Amino acid sequence: MTLRxxxxxxxxxxxLVTGAAVAWFGVxxxxxxxxxxxxxxxxxxxxxxxxxxxxxxxxVAEALDGLAELLAQKMDGADSPxxxxxxxxxxxxxxxxxQLVDAEGAILCSLHWPEQVGSKSMLLTELSDGxxxxxxxxxxxxxxxxxxxxVSIPHPLTTWTLIGGVYTAGxxxxxxxxxxxxxxxxxxxPMLFAGLAFALxxxxxxxxxARILTRPLDEMTRALDAxxxxxxxxxxxxxxxxxxxxxxxxxxxxxxxxxxxxARLQAVERVAAWRETxxxxxxxxxxxxxxxxxxxxxxxxxxxxxEDVFDPIFEEGAQAVLEEVGRLGRIVDAxxxxxxxxxxxxxxxxxxxxxxxxxxxFAGEGKVQVIRDLASGGIPVAADPDLLGQAFRxxxxxxxxxxxxxxxxxxxxxxxxxxxxxxxxxxxxxxxTDDVLERLFDPYFTTxxxxxxxxxxxxxxxxxxxxxxxxxxxxxxxxxxFTVSIPLAAPGS
Numbered sequence: 219m220t221l222r223x224x225x226x227x228x229x230x231x232x233x234l235v236t237g238a239a240v241a242w243f244g245v246x247x248x249x250x251x252x253x254x255x256x257x258x259x260x261x262x263x264x265x266x267x268x269x270x271x272x273x274x275x276x277x278v279a280e281a282l283d284g285l286a287e288l289l290a291q292k293m294d295g296a297d298s299p300x301x302x303x304x305x306x307x308x309x310x311x312x313x314x315x316x317q318l319v320d321a322e323g324a325i326l327c328s329l330h331w332p333e334q335v336g337s338k339s340m341l342l343t344e345l346s347d348g349x350x351x352x353x354x355x356x357x358x359x360x361x362x363x364x365x366x367x368x369v370s371i372p373h374p375l376t377t378w379t380l381i382g383g384v385y386t387a388g389x390x391x392x393x394x395x396x397x398x399x400x401x402x403x404x405x406x407x408p409m410l411f412a413g414l415a416f417a418l419x420x421x422x423x424x425x426x427x428a429r430i431l432t433r434p435l436d437e438m439t440r441a442l443d444a445x446x447x448x449x450x451x452x453x454x455x456x457x458x459x460x461x462x463x464x465x466x467x468x469x470x471x472x473x474x475x476x477x478x479x480x481a482r483l484q485a486v487e488r489v490a491a492w493r494e495t496x497x498x499x500x501x502x503x504x505x506x507x508x509x510x511x512x513x514x515x516x517x518x519x520x521x522x523x524x525e526d527v528f529d530p531i532f533e534e535g536a537q538a539v540l541e542e543v544g545r546l547g548r549i550v551d552a553x554x555x556x557x558x559x560x561x562x563x564x565x566x567x568x569x570x571x572x573x574x575x576x577x578x579x580f581a582g583e584g585k586v587q588v589i590r591d592l593a594s595g596g597i598p599v600a601a602d603p604d605l606l607g608q609a610f611r612x613x614x615x616x617x618x619x620x621x622x623x624x625x626x627x628x629x630x631x632x633x634x635x636x637x638x639x640x641x642x643x644x645x646x647x648x649x650x651t652d653d654v655l656e657r658l659f660d661p662y663f664t665t666x667x668x669x670x671x672x673x674x675x676x677x678x679x680x681x682x683x684x685x686x687x688x689x690x691x692x693x694x695x696x697x698x699x700f701t702v703s704i705p706l707a708a709p710g711s
Contacts, residue, residue, distance in 0.1 A: 232420075281311040282369040282382045289380075290372050299371055299378055301327040308382060315355065315364060315383040317341060321376045341366055341381045352386065362386070438469060445473060471636050478638075478687050478703065485659075485682040492661045492675065507550070511543055553661070553672065562602035562683050566707045569597040569632060569639045576610045577630055580618055585625020588614075593632045597639040598707040601684055606704070609680040609688075612673040613643050613700050619666065620647035620698055638686065638703040649692040658690050 285307050289299040301318060308316035308329055316329035319339045328334050344353050345368045355364045366383030444452035457466060514536050570592045581588040617628050626646040633640050650658065657663045659678040664671035674690075681688040686704040693699040 278313065278365060278367045278382055278384055279369070281308075281313060282367055282380050285311070285382075286369045286371045286380055289378075293373070298326065304380070305329055312384070313382045314385050315341075315366060315381070317381040319379045319381060321378070326378075339381065342368065342379060345381065355383075434466070438465065441469065445476070474636060481687045481689065482682060482685070485678055485687065488659070489675075489679045489682055507543060507547055511540070514540055514543070559605075559676065559679065562605045562680065564600045564602060564684070567599055567601045567603050567606075569599045569601070569641065569704065571596070572601065572603050572607050573610060573630060573632065573641065576607050576614060579611070580614050580628065584623075586618060586621060587625070587627045589627060589629045591629065591631045593634065597632055597634060599639045599704045600707045601704055602680075605680045606684065609677040609702070610641070610643075612677040613688075613702070616674065617643065617645035617647065617698060617700075620645055620649075622647070634706065635703070637706055639706055641700075641702040641704075643700045643702070644693050645697045647697050649697050650690065655690060655692075659688075 285304060288307065289304055292300050292303060298320070299318060304318050305316065305327055313329065317334075317339055318326040318328075319342050320326055323338050323342055325335050325337055325339050341353070341355070345351060345366060352363055352365055355362065355366070362385050364383045364385045366381060369380045369382070371378040371380060441452065457463065457470070573592070574590070577588050577590055580586055614628065621628075628643065628645045631642045633642075654665060659674050660671075661675040662671040663675075678688050681702055681704070684704055686702065688703075689701045691699050691701075
């Protein structure tokens with residue numbers, strides 16, 4: 219049996235039991251108050267110490283209080299009191315006048331004068347002080363004096379008022395509503411049917427609620443299938459504030475972890491490929507550098523011994539060759555350093571302490587303002603402080619170059635996210651273009667004339683060999699943004 223079916227069945231059975239209980243309770247309450255009304259009417263008839271009119275006047279308030287209590291208990295979530303029960307009970311109680319009035323003063327039902335239903339109650343206006351009064355009301359043939367009492371039906375959200383009374387003299391009006399044979403037994407069947415109808419309706423609502431409650435599970439199933447298929451365009455579930463929130467949050471953490479691991483594996487593969495490329499380039503370029511330099515130096519010396527006219531021209535050309543040779547040597551040295559970089563010696567370290575001295579190097583440089591927003595208490599990570607410091611220097615140097623001579627702002631933030639110490643470095647420069655972002659971490663790619671193109675490649679290699687990741691992009695307000703994630707140190711290390 220599926221979860222959706224179990225939920226729907228649970229709602230239906232709960233509603234069935236509740237409906238039956240409501241029906242039984244309603245019949246019991248109705249029987250008790252009908253008996254109470256009949257008893258009150260019998261007591262009125264049997265009493266002989268007072269006239270019939272005086273006795274009824276004194277019993278109006280008691281009858282209306284009992285009727286208000288009965289209607290309040292019988293509402294059970296209904297929009298308004300049971301009008302039929304109100305009229306029937308009032309008739310059995312011997313009331314000549316009964317009006318049920320809503321909070322706006324409109325008549326919902328009336329024991330006499332049904333044509334007044336929906337209009338404003340004039341009796342409520344005359345009884346503005348909330349106590350019983352003798353007032354003139356229409357009688358069978360003319361206006362008669364009647365004792366009328368207002369009673370409120372208790373409810374937390376709104377107010378209904380029962381207005382009941384008896385004539386002090388004369389004939390009673392013919393009753394339009396005549397509930398023949400009203401008793402607790404006669405009320406049992408409609409109450410039971412009402413309870414069953416309520417149970418059926420609640421069961422249907424339960425089925426609908428079961429579908430609504432299991433919808434997040436369906437979304438999670440589709441999301442997991444999308445992750446398995448590598449669908450990045452899938453509309454993944456967003457954080458929620460209900461009971462499924464922790465599950466969605468766990469799923470989001472899983473996706474982030476998978477994305478980070480995939481990025482790290484891709485970086486590892488890229489580093490391995492370019493390491494081999496660096497070795498080959500170093501081998502191919504470095505071998506002819508020594509003979510070229512020696513030849514150029516000998517030619518310069520020989521030329522200086524004669525032909526004075528050509529010496530400056532020759533020396534200028536030779537010097538240019540030497541500069542190019544020096545540049546090739548620097549490139550080869552950088553590639554060699556990249557290929558032969560030692561593996562990081564991981565140890566417990568404080569990420570903020572690694573960052574602080576690096577940031578201090580750039581804080582006082584020209585018009586550059588370095589703003590540090592570091593986590594309080596430090597962030598313990600497993601790192602090689604020297605190598606990781608070099609990686610941060612490369613990133614800050616990139617940001618500094620992007621700001622140019624005009625200067626600007628570099629902001630450093632640190633924090634912890636899902637088992638990683640995270641460093642976010644942003645600048646107020648122009649940011650990256652799409653083609654630069656695509657090749658930023660490629661060895662020997664640079665946008666500067668004097669650059670070797672290895673700074674960001676070395677940075678990525680250092681961070682990757684720490685088991686972390688470095689992601690470059692543009693901030694929402696412009697400027698470059700680098701996000702470096704380094705695994706936290708194991709507790710107790």
